[in-house]
Amino acid sequence: MEDRYKLIAAALGEERVKYDERLIHHTYTKLKSRAEIFYIATTLKELIAVLDLAYELKIPYLVLGAGTKYLTKRADIKGLVIKNRTTQIKIGAIKGKVSTSGLGIEEAQIEVDSGVSINKLNDFLYESGLENLRGISSSLSTVGGAIFLDSVLQAQASMIKVWDKGDIENVDILSLDKNKHVVLSVVFGVKARI
Ligand SMILES: Cc1cc2nc3c(=O)[nH]c(=O)nc-3n(C[C@H](O)[C@H](O)[C@H](O)COP(=O)(O)OP(=O)(O)OC[C@H]3O[C@@H](n4cnc5c(N)ncnc54)[C@H](O)[C@@H]3O)c2cc1C
Numbered sequence: 001m002e003d004r005y006k007l008i009a010a011a012l013g014e015e016r017v018k019y020d021e022r023l024i025h026h027t028y029t030k031l032k033s034r035a036e037i038f039y040i041a042t043t044l045k046e047l048i049a050v051l052d053l054a055y056e057l058k059i060p061y062l063v064l065g066a067g068t069k070y071l072t073k074r075a076d077i078k079g080l081v082i083k084n085r086t087t088q089i090k091i092g093a094i095k096g097k098v099s100t101s102g103l104g105i106e107e108a109q110i111e112v113d114s115g116v117s118i119n120k121l122n123d124f125l126y127e128s129g130l131e132n133l134r135g136i137s138s139s140l141s142t143v144g145g146a147i148f149l150d151s152v153l154q155a156q157a158s159m160i161k162v163w164d165k166g167d168i169e170n171v172d173i174l175s176l177d178k179n180k181h182v183v184l185s186v187v188f189g190v191k192a193r194i
Contacts, residue, residue, distance in 0.1 A: 004058075004059055005017075005019070005037050005059075007057060008053055008059070012039060012049070012050060012053070016040070017038070017039050018037070019037055020034050020036065021038035023035055023038075023064075023081065026038075026081075027068075028067045029067055029068060029070045031067060033077055035062075035080070036080070037079065038080070038083070039081075039083070040082075041083070041085065041115070042087065043088075044088070044184055044185065046086075047084060047086055048168065050080075051063075051082070051163050051182055052166055054080050054082075061079055061081070062080070062082070063082050064083045065144050066117060066140050068137075068138045068140050068141045086113035086116070086185075087113055088113045089112050089113070089116060091108050091128065092108070094108045095108070105129065107190065107192065108189075108190055109158065109189055110130070110187065110190050112186050112188065114143050114147075114182075114185055115143075116142060117140055118133065118135060118137060118139045118142075125190060130190045130191065130193055131192070131193050133153060133188065133190070135150040136150050136152055137150045143186050144183040144184075147186055148176070148178050153188070156189055157172075157173050158188065158189045160172070160183060161184040161186070164182075165180070
């Protein structure tokens, strides 16, 4: 095994890093390939740490969301596959009117980790009295996978936090670049449900 892979395991935890991992259980499309080295990031901190390590050690990496886009057959994947299972959803700025019956929310900014599925985000929006995001992607796909393709999500994204070769930046949708950015989180502007 490559020494660089041993360094990854030493830094992230031997029990968290898998070798020659079958991706069939980590992809919606049941991809039959294997990853040389595999890690599941459950928080943004973990996602950033593993990306930084891969970058420093010059290990090729692939970020996997829900895996709804991969074909079932593909060559085994050289380097590191990072499964993005980040889960946080936070309500940020709120626009509304104060009346005698309290604060009526008209619109809210929702910051969503890139590993959250569209389904889970919509459950949260529903429970918060906000409109669903009716995108064109599979509802199983993650925000981080869908934002590159889904024009409906793109139209509601007011800010995107990305990792770019060790730097963390906020970009708008026009500056988002599939060839260099890993999406960490997205802020959506969402209206109240009528
Ligand atoms: C039933 C069904 C219907 C679909 N309909 C449509 C449709 O109408 N239009 C459409 O465009 N697609 C559609 N798709 C394809 C798929 O849902 C979308 O492309 C989706 O956005 C992929 O999200 P994912 O989380 O599954 O990404 P994955 O399949 O895991 O990854 C897709 C790509 O995004 C990259 N990626 C994933 N997460 C990140 C991240 N955080 N940062 C940077 N890159 C990342 C991956 O490396 C990969 O290149 C459909 C799929 C299904 C199963």
